[in-house]
Amino acid sequence: MEMLPRIVVVFLVMTVIFGMQEVMSKEVSLCNMSENDLLACKPAVSKQNPADPSPACCKALSSADLSCLCSYKNSILLPSLGINPDFAMQLPTKCNLNPPAKC
Template identity: 50%
Template structure:
């Protein structure tokens, strides 16, 4: 668990320390993550479909890398529900990696 927390902290530090255009996690900038947040929100009323900006970002993202964060506590900092986030590739017409 300590390794997961340390990895999450490292990811957050990279995103927070660099300008949004330069910071990237799994080939997605902070702005791109935030474009997907409304459709993956950990609220009772997320948007029904991801935005075009979200789908564009996901199409360029390293989906295998993103899958490695599906149980990460840092998702809660972005108010992202992991199960809703895992549905986004399919909603964007993308194929999620196996075992994701």
């Protein structure tokens, strides 16, 4: 009978491990931009004198949901991630994209 509790514990531990691997393997996505897309744009929205957006950033931004991104402009999340919201709002224009009308 002692073997049964060990099997249950092992099964539970393995379930948690496999569940965590599945969660950790999923890529982060925000407003139709992957984590790599967001990282490509970070130099253009951080620092005092940001770089111009790279071609990779503009390409990613062209398929992003700009209205969704606009909804983050007043979020405390952006500055906490080192992103200047004013610079972020300038990205569509710098990439020759039309920003949402109410952004």
